[in-house]
Amino acid sequence: MEKLLPRFLEYVGIDTQSDPKSNTTPSTDKQWVLAKKLVLELHQIGMQEVSIDENAYIMATLPSNIDKKIPTIGFISHFDTTPDFTGFKVRPKIIENYDGSDIVLNSTKNIVLSPNYFEDLLQYHGQTLITTDGTTLLGADDKAGIAEIITAMEYLVAHPEIKHGKIRIGFTPDEEIGRGAHKFDVEKFGAEWAYTMDGSQIGELEYENFNAASATITFKGKSVHPGYAKNKMINAIGLANQFLSLLPNRETPETTEDREGFFHVYHIKGEIEHAEIELIIRDHDEVHFQARKDLIMDISEKLNKKYPESVTFEIKDQYFNMKEKIEPAFHIVEIAEEAMMQLGIEPNIKPIRGGTDGSQLSFMGLPCPNIFAGGHNFHGKYEYVPLESMQKAVKTIVKICELTAEKF
Missing domain, CATH: 3.40.630.10 (Zn peptidases)
Known part of the structure; x- marks a missing residue:
């Protein structure tokens, strides 16, 4: 010893x-x-x-x-x-x-x-x-x-x-x-x-332990002179912000404990025509875990209805x-x-x-x-x-x- x-x-x-x-x-x-x-x-x-x-x-x-x-x-x-x-x-x-x-x-x-x-x-x-x-x-x-x-x-x-x-x-x-x-x-x-x-x-x-997945969400924008941008510009940074606002704000690592799951955004970058969010998804319960992945897809589809073909996502399971x-x-x-x-x-x-x-x-x-x-x-x-x-x-x-x- x-x-x-x-x-x-x-x-x-x-x-x-x-x-x-x-x-x-x-x-x-x-x-x-x-x-x-x-x-x-x-x-x-x-x-x-x-x-x-x-x-x-x-x-x-x-x-x-x-x-x-x-x-x-x-x-x-x-x-x-x-x-x-x-x-x-x-x-x-x-x-x-x-x-x-x-x-x-x-x-x-x-x-x-x-x-x-x-x-x-x-x-x-x-x-x-x-x-x-x-x-x-x-x-x-x-x-x-x-x-x-x-x-x-x-x-x-x-x-x-x-x-x-x-x-x-x-x-x-x-x-x-x-x-x-x-x-x-x-x-x-x-x-x-x-x-x-x-x-x-x-x-x-x-x-x-947690069921775990990673997700990358990519936002495609359109750059137009800000003085003439009404109904023309699509700001990818703004899309990323809208996406984040639709995630449950009380389900993050700093607000959860024990068997409570969360979304954890750990990287974000962007400019007008391109933005990207990287996050991880965690939940001990298999049903809740799937629901969290579904929410990522649902938010992406909701934004795409308003801004067609502007949001893509990739979700990868990591461990169970x-x-x-x-x-x-x-x-x-x-x-x-x-x-x-x-x-x-x-x-x-x-x-x-x-x-x-x-x-x-x-x-x-x-x-x-x-x-x-x-x-x-x-x-x-x-x-x-x-x-x-x-x-x-x-x-x-x-x-x-x-x-x-x-x-x-």
Whole structure:
């Protein structure tokens, strides 16, 4: 366990930001730097069948140390970080024995991590926090998960008295841009089920997530001198504005919670003759999800009746709620829940307001709930992770392996 912190700090020091505009896998060459390091480290700790393919997907095996045949299980994390915020030259700060006060991340830029705003900080009084320096993200999403999986495997190698079946681990690129499972070879992985170590605060256990789609709406205008524009000009920016006004204004990320769905407009650009809106659609309920996609089509058709052939749209499904694939094998959730309870961790079973590799993998035939990795405030400069939460995640992995061997 003593290697957990230095291992994590080494990982976050390597920039692995993915790029949604790239057509390669991985989407950025710099992801290879950490991928190759992980392969070497897996060999060093004694893992077997260590492999990395042409797309940087990493797999390895810890062989069974028990005579009876039990299910092969897996643990999966991703090594890319989000394109939403820079991960270049991450300089972590370590706050020991946190006293519950404000943490000055960057005095020059007056960037403060405060429990007055981020109330979750108060539950970690007396613990060791790893934060950013206020200029980058941290990368606990999901380098904490990788560090935890490798540390747990290292512990099991060193403690053969803990009985377990065959364990497979997998590390993926490009999860942050929705492609982490796209080229994952489920058959090669060979597990009956797996867990992504990609959740947030301690105790999280998730087996349902959003249904997700992206939408691009394009507006075609006609430019005419504004002094002579009456009944002639069609302003594409104005059309985009009309479109946005017809979306429900109380169904956005900042106004919803729990299982409430939303529309999230994240990019808009335009001039008189051409404008474009990019948004994402999210809902846990399949019927509501379809209704949201239908609304995009209905608004587009309504505007086209007034301004013929001025609006086009493209909607792409991204992933679906893994609940329907996991409920038939619900014992895999119960094993994780029991592991946490035996370790004195209160399970926090809740829906994911997002997606994970696990949602896509579940639909590819590998049921894959999500377990906490410990971090908070992902994708930005206020990201932090308590060391004690990471240590508990390592113990949870070990306990799941142990319980699986006991129950089968």
